[in-house]
Amino acid sequence: MTRTVSRDDPRVLLESPATIYDAIPPYPPRSEREAEFYALRDGEMLVNLGPQHPSTHGVLRVVLKIDGEQVVDLDPVLGYLHRGIEKLAENADYHQAICYTDPLEYVSSLFNELAPVMAFEKLVEIEVPRRAEYIRILSCELLRIASHGLFTGWLALDLGGYAPILYGFIERDEIVEMLAALTGQRMLFNYMRIGGVNGDLNHEFMSRLGEWMSRAAREIAANQTLLNENEIFVRRTRGLGVIDRETALRLCLTGPALRATGVPYDIRRAHPYSVYPELEFDIPTRDEGDSYARYLLRLDEVKQSLRIIDQCLEQMPDGPCMAKIPRLIRPRPGRAFAAIESPRGQYACYAISDGTDQPFRFRIHDPSFVNLQSVGVLVPGNLIADTMAIMASLDPIMGGVDK
Amino acid sequence: MSVVARSWGHLTPAGKVVVPLLGIVLALGLVAFLGIVTGILPAIGDTVVLTGRRNVGIVRFLVAATAALLASVPIAFINIYLEMKLLAWIALRRGPNRVGPFGTLQSVAHGFKVLAKEDFTPTGADRAVFTIAPVVTFLSVVLAFMVVPFAPGIVGVDMNIAVLFFFAIGGLTVVGLLAGGWASFNKYSLLGGLRSAAQIISYEIPLTLSVVGVVMLAGTMSLHGIVEAQAGHFWNWFVFQQPLGFLVFFLAGTAEGNRTPFDLTEADSEIVAGFATEYSGMRYGFFYFAEYVNLFILSAVTAILFFGGWSAPVEIHQLAAWLGVAVPSFAIDPSQLGIGLLFLLALGPALGTVLCAIPVALLRTDWSLRRALAVGFVLFNVVAGGLVIAWAYLASEVVAGLFWFLGKTFFFVFVFVWMRATLPRVRIDQLMGFAWKWLLPASLFNIFATAAAIVLVNR
Structure with a gap:
């Protein structure tokens, strides 16, 4: 036949x-x-x-x-990693929708959960206990350090440097183990809940965190010396993929890619959420706008994150870590938007409720996707080898780009 | 037939090796017996010996080529293992630790792995060129390996133009890389092949020119002669008279051997292993072997040209003369010992074991006598082995030469691996700019300065 x-x-x-x-x-x-x-x-x-x-x-x-x-x-x-997460979340109830967001930007899952949770909390109009807010910020900033550590390694790996990625993974592994003690998972934590978090700080997490904090600043600084003044690294990244302020704003870049051009736009200060107004930290910026500036900026951010963690531990209030929430949530019809500063930029969630127990529309705004579009401006005219350096310096996570 | 098949199925894996071997040995024995009885084999043997005598050069070359081919495999294995282990340690990992003691057989396992893998040819590839390219690369490396002297007299072919031969043949690797990149029918491979052509040919020039100073100082192109010109003390080594030449040679050699930070031809994060993208199985294994043998050769030639090859930093007899001590003569003639040799071989170990076991038994009273004896036996072996090696070092200049030569060579292997673990890769324009703007003028200046110095000193 x-x-x-x-x-x-x-x-x-x-x-x-x-x-x-x-x-x-x-x-x-x-x-x-x-x-x-x-x-x-x-x-x-x-x-x-x-x-x-x-x-x-x-x-x-x-x-x-x-x-x-x-x-x-x-x-x-694009689209090779499209899993239809937004659509899946629309067919789940509000509690279930949170866990679908975990594998979006899979190296910083807690941020993926935080934005939808905040949007849902606006829909339901509930007050989150202050202790829960502090725990959220504490765990998110820990994960920001892990994500930036991994970024350093990836950038070096794309430039042909072999060792930094493994040092970055050591750093990340310690943090991830810590968070595993807190949340029970190493990568896709599913820790944030509408009205709080899934578990209070426990002894193992606190002892690991305390032990790590005592040497974190020193170790991170030591890891950074692997690349900071490496002649080959500096020559390959300085002046590479320069983006100016106007182009960056026109392309709606956010996060380190934007701040490296000198715009001090950080959601944590520009549109403060959670307990960030009570915390003291700086928004580092740089003016060069090249790959090296984006790299150095992330190193500065790690220092600020360490400061935030210190303050969170000092100011941690007592009380419950979870508000009283019904098993099944049926918010009044309406819409809510919540934006947070993820390690890559503005990560936002937009949710519409039609009065049922499932979101009518669930939309994620992902910084990787927005930042990735700048390769069309940055790459042409450069060499093939620089394509990797530029893309790596934007730090896109394809899980978030393709959703 | 079924009986044979069933018996074969019952055999253990070891039996499956031994039984055919036995058969082959029996058959060969029969042939030899018949040949000797009929007088054919002695006649053939006479002819072979006569032909060999008339063509000693060819025979020597064949033996040397075979030896270089055979030696290249363990050297590649050692280098692969060293690289895996050192990279792991620098990256705070454990490294290979499963196959063999401390994972030393891991690279042998890798060798078997590439042998067992599918030998895949992509659709659209130029089959003939695709097949021959790895062989060209491997053979050119092995040919270059033949002129490397390990110790006085231990050299494949002692050529009077060994330096020239080394660079001429070593430059042939690019033919294999370019052919492999072209024949793979893959754009990444093509880019890798073209990169290797540009890179290796550019770096060939400063590499060759940087050695001219050494050749002028030694007055010979023979690697043997160059080593002998540096004999004596470590301040005779050419690195102190040719520091610039050494730097240029080392950097250009790194690029020539495709090592980080100049490994652009197989940049895995840019062009996905370059010329080797489409290769698998033993063809890939040939590229892999060639790279690691090349690593060894580069280190060896660096040691020979600039670090005195097999000569010790300070000659032991010279040292003894300074200190006013006479080095005892260790020339032992076994035939003079007579029955004493037998006693030495038979009683020495027993006596040594007991002697070494006595302090162990006295120190660890809770151990059984047998355990103390076992430890004593191991101790005796260590001591006796050390003594034998020390005797060999003093008595034979080949052993001493091998010790220093391999020590220096593997030090440079370590440096290459260290660089790979530490440095990122340079860009293609930086790479070419470095060769033409810095290395080439530096090597030309080195030639000029050396020539001027020689003229001034000799005047």
Whole structure:
């Protein structure tokens, strides 16, 4: 029996080996931009960077148009990690929706939970106990340090440096073990609850934290010396991927990528939430706007996070860590928006209630996605090797980009 | 047939090796017996010996090539193990610790792994070139390995133009890399191949020019001669007369051997292993082997050209003369010992074991006599081994030479691994700029300065 295959079937393409690996899609261009991008001039070549590539931090695919070693143009192709998390959350009740958000930015899961929880709390109009607020901030800032430590390692790994990633993982592992003592999980914590957190501070967490805090500043500073004044590292990142203030604002960049251009915009100060108004910390900024500035800025942020943790431990009030909440929540119809400062920038949640026990609309605004769009401005004109350095300095997490 | 198959199935894995071997040995024995009886084998043997005598050069070359091929495998294994272990320690990990004592057989396991893997050729690849490319790379490295002298007399081929041969053959690796990158039908591989062509050819120039100073000082291109020119004390080593030459050679050698921070040809975070992207199985293994043998050769040649090769930092006889002590002569002629040799071999270990066990038994009274004897036996072996090695070091200049040569070489292997663990990778424009703007003028200046110094001193 012979089966007729239509021309659009990908199996047709397998017949001619020359087209298997071609980055040009087999269909006619759908837009002007696509037609322009796939029209190759003399000496130009298309290369698929990803979806399986060691340094795209997940399954990002970038079609690079290169002329020799130089990147002429590029076209990011997203969606390889799309899991439909927003839609899944709309089919779960308010308590269940929180745990779907965990695997979005999987290296900073607590932030993923905090924004929806805050949005839901606005919908339900409940007061969160102050102790719960402090515990939230404490655990989030710990995770911010872990995330930035890992960023350092990733940046070095994409530049070919081998050791820093392992030192970064040591740092992260200690924090993650600590949080495992607090929440019961190492990566996808599912710790935040509407009206509080899932468990009070316990002895193991506190003893681990105290022991770690006594040497954290020293160890983090020691890890940073691996790269800070490394001649090769500085020469590769300084002046690379420079983005100016206006372009950064036009592209809606947030987080370290924006603050490295000199804009002191941090949700923790600009639109304070939780107990941040009571805490004392600075918003570090830099003016250069290059990869090196983005790297140094994160190191400064780690120091500020350590300060915040210290203050949280000092000011930690007594009391319950959970408000009295019904098992099934049916908020009045309405809408709520909550934004927080995640390690990568503004992480926000927008929720609409139609009066049932499930959110009618559940939308996540993810900083990785917004920051990633700047590669179109930053990368062209640079070399292939710099593409990795620029992308790594933006620190996108594909779980958050593709949702 | 089924009987044979069933018996074969009953055999243990060791039996499956031994039984065919036995068969082969029996068959060979039969052939040898018949050959000797009929007088064919002695005739063939005479012819072979005669031909060999008439062509000593060719025979020597064949033996040397075989020895270099065979030696390259354990050297690659040792280097791979060292790299894994050192990288792990620098990154605060444990490293390989499962296969063999301290994981020393891990690289052998890796070797078996690449042998057992599927040898995959991608669709659209140029099969012939794809197959031959790793062999070219490996063979050029092994050929360069042949001229490296380990100790006085321990060298594959003692050429009077060994330095020239080394650079000429060593530069051939790029042919294999470029061919492999081109034939893989992969854009990353193509980029890697072109990068290797640009990089290795650019760095070949300062690498070769940096050695000219050494050649001028030694007055010979033979690696043997260069080592002999540095004999005596460590201040005779050329690194003190050619510091700039050494720096240029070391940096250019790093780039030539594709080592971090100049490992752009196989940059895994940029072009996904470059020329090796599409390779798997033993073809990849050849690239892998070539890289690690090359690492050893680079370290060895650095040690030979600039650090005196096999010569000790201070000659032991010289040291003894300064201190006013006579080094005892350790020349033992076994034939003079007669029956004493037998006694030494038979009674020595027993006597030594008992002697070493006495203090152990006295110190640890809670141990049984047998346990004390066992510990005493181990102690005796350590002591006797140490004595034998010390005797060999003093009595044979080959052993002493090997000791210093391998020590220096593996020190440089360590430095290369250390650099890999510490440094990020440079960019392609920085790499080329470094070669043409810094290394090339520096090596030319070095030649000029050395020549001027030689003329001034000799005047």
